[in-house]
Amino acid sequence: MKKVYACGIITIICIVATVLLRGPMVNAELDYTEVKATVVSSDTRTTTIRTETTRSTMNSYEVYVRYNGDVYKLKNAHDSYSYREGATVTAYLSGGKLYANVEGVRTSTPVAYAYFTALIGSFIMLLVTLCLWANAAQAKRRANK
Numbered sequence: 001m002k003k004v005y006a007c008g009i010i011t012i013i014c015i016v017a018t019v020l021l022r023g024p025m026v027n028a029e030l031d032y033t034e035v036k037a038t039v040v041s042s043d044t045r046t047t048t049i050r051t052e053t054t055r056s057t058m059n060s061y062e063v064y065v066r067y068n069g070d071v072y073k074l075k076n077a078h079d080s081y082s083y084r085e086g087a088t089v090t091a092y093l094s095g096g097k098l099y100a101n102v103e104g105v106r107t108s109t110p111v112a113y114a115y116f117t118a119l120i121g122s123f124i125m126l127l128v129t130l131c132l133w134a135n136a137a138q139a140k141r142r143a144n145k
Contacts, residue, residue, distance in 0.1 A: 001136050003132050007128050007129040007132055008133075011128075015122045017121075021111060021118055022115060025109070028106065028112070030105050031094060035090070035091055036089070036091075037067040037072070037098060038067075039063065039086060039087045039088075039089060040071055042062070042063040042064070042077075042080040042083040043062045043080055044079075045060045045061075046059050047060070062080070063077040065083075067093070072091075074099070075099045077100040094108070
């Protein structure tokens with residue numbers, strides 16, 4: 001039962017951390033420069049994941065742009081058809097990387113990494129706690145028979 005309590009406390013800490021980090025992530029001071037870049041190439045890569053009963057596909061977008069003579073892979077691009085070769089697009093320069101939108105800049109900040117780590121940790125710890133709690137309840141029920 002001690003494991004259940006310990007995991008429960010860790011779960012609560014992760015949930016509280018997630019709630020507390022959400023505000024600073026959304027309101028973080030972003031350091032970026034809006035720039036105009038020229039699309040060098042854009043491509044959609046489709047990955048097929050197959051199991052015995054299902055098949056699903058996942059698309060990833062590889063967009064390369066030129067800015068100040070250097071070629072960058074555009075981070076956080078949500079499609080490739082908006083980026084035709086030779087077109088001039090707005091990009092956001094932050095930390096030596098170019099992003100397709102401001103949300104890409106926001107989710108690459110340290111506080112965003114901490115938020116997503118706490119969020120994932122909350123889900124994992126909730127599942128672990130529930131499993132341990134169910135096992136402890138079954139063990140108690142068996143012991144009372």
